[in-house]
Amino acid sequence: xxxxxxxxxxxxxxxxxxxxxxxxxVSFQIAPKEFVSIVGHSGAGKTTLLKMLIAxxxxxxxxxxxxSQDIHKISRSQLPSFRRKIGTIFQDxxxxxxxxxxxxxxxxxxxxxxxxxxxxxxxPQALELVDLAEKMHHFPSELSGGEKQRVAIARALxxxxxxxxxxxxxxxxxxxxxxxxxxxxxxxxxxxxxxxLTTHNKGVIDILEKRVITMDGGRIIRDDKNGKYLL
Amino acid sequence: MLTSLKRIIRTGSVGFVRSAYVSFSAIYVMVITLLVIxxxxxxxxxxxxxxxxxxxxxxxNIYFTVDAExxxxxxxxxxxxxxxxxxxxxxxxxxxxxxxxxxxxxxDELTIRALEELGENPLGxxxxxxxxxxxxxxxxxxxxxxxxxxxxxxxxxxxNFNQNKSAIDRLTNIVTIIDKITKIIVxxxxxxxxxxxxxxxxxxxxxxxxxxxxxxxxxxxxxFIRGPFVVQGALYGVIAGVITLILLYxxxxxxxxxxxxxxxxxxxxxYLADFGRIFAxxxxxxxxxxxxxxxxxxSRYLRI
Numbered sequence: 361x362x363x364x365x366x367x368x369x370x371x372x373x374x375x376x377x378x379x380x381x382x383x384x385x386v387s388f389q390i391a392p393k394e395f396v397s398i399v400g401h402s403g404a405g406k407t408t409l410l411k412m413l414i415a416x417x418x419x420x421x422x423x424x425x426x427x428s429q430d431i432h433k434i435s436r437s438q439l440p441s442f443r444r445k446i447g448t449i450f451q452d453x454x455x456x457x458x459x460x461x462x463x464x465x466x467x468x469x470x471x472x473x474x475x476x477x478x479x480x481x482x483x484p485q486a487l488e489l490v491d492l493a494e495k496m497h498h499f500p501s502e503l504s505g506g507e508k509q510r511v512a513i514a515r516a517l518x519x520x521x522x523x524x525x526x527x528x529x530x531x532x533x534x535x536x537x538x539x540x541x542x543x544x545x546x547x548x549x550x551x552x553x554x555x556x557l558t559t560h561n562k563g564v565i566d567i568l569e570k571r572v573i574t575m576d577g578g579r580i581i582r583d584d585k586n587g588k589y590l591l
Numbered sequence: 592m593l594t595s596l597k598r599i600i601r602t603g604s605v606g607f608v609r610s611a612y613v614s615f616s617a618i619y620v621m622v623i624t625l626l627v628i629x630x631x632x633x634x635x636x637x638x639x640x641x642x643x644x645x646x647x648x649x650x651x652n653i654y655f656t657v658d659a660e661x662x663x664x665x666x667x668x669x670x671x672x673x674x675x676x677x678x679x680x681x682x683x684x685x686x687x688x689x690x691x692x693x694x695x696x697x698x699d700e701l702t703i704r705a706l707e708e709l710g711e712n713p714l715g716x717x718x719x720x721x722x723x724x725x726x727x728x729x730x731x732x733x734x735x736x737x738x739x740x741x742x743x744x745x746x747x748x749x750x751n752f753n754q755n756k757s758a759i760d761r762l763t764n765i766v767t768i769i770d771k772i773t774k775i776i777v778x779x780x781x782x783x784x785x786x787x788x789x790x791x792x793x794x795x796x797x798x799x800x801x802x803x804x805x806x807x808x809x810x811x812x813x814x815f816i817r818g819p820f821v822v823q824g825a826l827y828g829v830i831a832g833v834i835t836l837i838l839l840y841x842x843x844x845x846x847x848x849x850x851x852x853x854x855x856x857x858x859x860x861x862y863l864a865d866f867g868r869i870f871a872x873x874x875x876x877x878x879x880x881x882x883x884x885x886x887x888x889x890s891r892y893l894r895i
Contacts, residue, residue: 414808437812444810454805458609470598471811515809 364389365522365554366413371422373408373578382408383419384578390556392522395549397565398558399589400575406558409575410527413556414446415439444472447516447524447553451531453508455500461487461511462496468515486514490544506537513544523554530561538564562589595815603822613795614827620791621831621877622838624784629839629873631777633858636865638770640856645762651720651728651752653735657685657713659746664716667738667746671720674734676727681719688714715748725763728752788880792824793888803892813893817886824885828877835873 366389373383383405390396398406411417412424415431424431426442434442448454455464465483474482487493490510500508509529516524526545530538542564549555559565565572565588572587573580607614655664664682672680683691689712696702706713722728732752739747796803799820806816839862847859862869 416808440807440810440812440815442810443808448808454801454808456802456805458606458802467806467811468809471806471809471815473595475594519810 363391365392365394365427366390367423367425368409368412369423369425371409371412371419371424373405373412373417374420381578383412385422386575386578386580387422388573388580388583390554392554393549393552395546395555395568395570396557396573397568397570397587398556398573398575399560399565401560404575405578406575407527408578410525410556410558413525414443414448440471444519445522447519447521449509449512449516449524449526449529451528453500453505453512453532455508455511455515457500460497460499461492461503461514464500464511465515465518468518472519474519482518483514486518487511489517489547490514491540504537505532506534506540509533509537509541510544513541513548517548517553521553523556524548526555526557528558528560530559530564535563539567542567565589595818599815599818600822603819603826606819607823607826610795613798614823617788617791617795617827617881618831618834620784620788621827621880622834624781624788624880625831625835625873625877626838627777627780627784628876629835629869631773631781632869632872633839633843633861634773634777635770636861637850637854637856637858638766638773641854642763642766642770644855645766646725647721649722649725649728651722651732651735651750652717653720653750654717654748655715655746656748657715659715661716663746664718668718670738671718671731671735674731676722676724676731677720678723679721681721683717683719685712685714685716688712688717785880789884789888792827792881792884795823796820796885796888796892800892803889807893816893817889820885820889821882824881824883825878826881828879828881829874831881832874832877835877836870839869839873 368386368388371383371386372381374380375382386405386409398409400406408417412419413426413431415434418432426445429442431442456467459467462483465486466479469479469482484493484496487496490513492507492510492514495503495507500511503511509532513529516526524545529545530541533541538561545555545557546568557564557568569586572582572584572589574582574584574587668680668682671677692714693703693706720731722731732750735747735750739745803816843859843862847857851857
């Protein structure tokens with residue numbers, strides 16, 4: 361039996377006084393090197409689920425484990441080092457606007473206390489991987505949507521994390537840029553990194569042919585090993 | 592550790608230059624705060640100087656009778672000098688008093704002629720007593736009165752302490768009240784400008800709140816996130832401090848002669864003589880205001 365890396369155990373999340381349910385008793389596991397897509401309509405609970413995984417939000421009930429560690433019992437001082445094991449990619453890129461592409465990627469390494477020599481070597485490599493070596497000194501405002509997302513991928517990758525979490529990474533991209541981003545994520549997974557992707561783009565899911573978890577109303581309604589987008 | 596520190600300083604400096612408009616606004620507001628602080632220092636010195644001058648104007652003059660023997664006067668002087676409250680005793684002989692009188696009335700022919708017609712020196716000798724503290728005069732005068740009453744033949748003609756006292760007391764009170772009111776106004780001004788500075792920096796950091804959340808997500812520690820903002824705050828403070836010190840120079844130069852005439856203290860000379868202290872207070876206030884404001888403002892976005 362495959363040893364799992366991430367465990368969600370009966371995780372529920374309620375918001376506000378009238379107890380809006382964002383997640384309802386969600387349980388699943390993710391193995392190392394897996395590529396898992398989480399699909400569902402807006403409000404299905406996909407983003408809430410990812411926020412729990414990076415400890416940006418706490419569950420109302422249940423637990424989430426990374427290997428044997430309960431994520432929400434990690435002390436505040438240890439949280440940064442936990443987050444360095446996870447690379448995150450967002451729909452709105454979340455790049456630091458005052459920093460160039462190089463500096464954005466380098467920042468993730470600086471935060472990880474890497475040396476200047478390592479940064480000088482790894483950042484161009486990461487930008488090369490996403491085909492942006494020539495624009496490494498451009499600011500985000502000088503890049504297209506697809507290019508920004510590729511910088512974000514390079515930033516997520518550069519510390520060689522155990523997991524890459526991509527929350528609707530193609531939501532703001534045209535079909536060509538979407539295709540490029542999906543191919544890069546596939547490549548990252550082929551190199552041995554666990555990838556968790558949320559999307560509601562049917563085309564993306566269908567070309568991946570990987571495990572698909574389908575959510576609706578805060579619950580998991582389907583978990584297929586070689587899934588299709590069925591909603 | 593050293594690498595982190597280097598990176599924090601570098602990131603803070605780069606952020607300072609790249610967000611030039613925000614930096615300009617923060618420095619502008621801080622200059623106003625520091626001008627208030629620097630100005631209050633100088634104004635405080637003016638008031639202190641006035642108080643000291645007023646206090647030094649208080650003294651007790653004892654005029655002796657015309658027929659008082661020199662030995663008796665000198666013995667009395669020694670007795671007064673031996674009092675611990677007494678700082679200085681200055682003796683003015685009859686001849687010196689006459690010379691001073693003539694000099695003072697040199698242009699007044701009528702008075703000089705009247706004096707000549709008298710044929711003898713009508714002025715008595717006197718001593719002027721300065722105490723360590725104006726509050727001690729009361730006790731000194733009481734001692735003199737008691738001594739003079741117990742003596743067989745009094746040599747004291749009159750004591751003029753009571754004549755000056757009420758006027759000087761009133762002036763001292765006025766200056767003390769002005770000093771207190773000024774302190775309250777300055778404290779209020781400083782408080783208000785510090786609040787404005789704090790809010791300006793808070794606003795500057797508010798614009799960077801999304802960036803802070805990204806920094807957290809890539810695993811940056813709180814120190815690593817806070818550091819560059821604190822460096823930026825310190826830079827605001829130091830630059831604002833330098834600008835304030837530069838601005839105070841011509842202001843003090845321009846106002847110097849007027850304050851010299853009015854208060855007896857040239858603030859330009861005071862500014863130059865006390866520059867070390869003013870420098871330390873203005874720069875220290877600037878840097879600590881910038882650092883504390885940034886650290887407090889950023890801590891809001893570091894909570895999870």
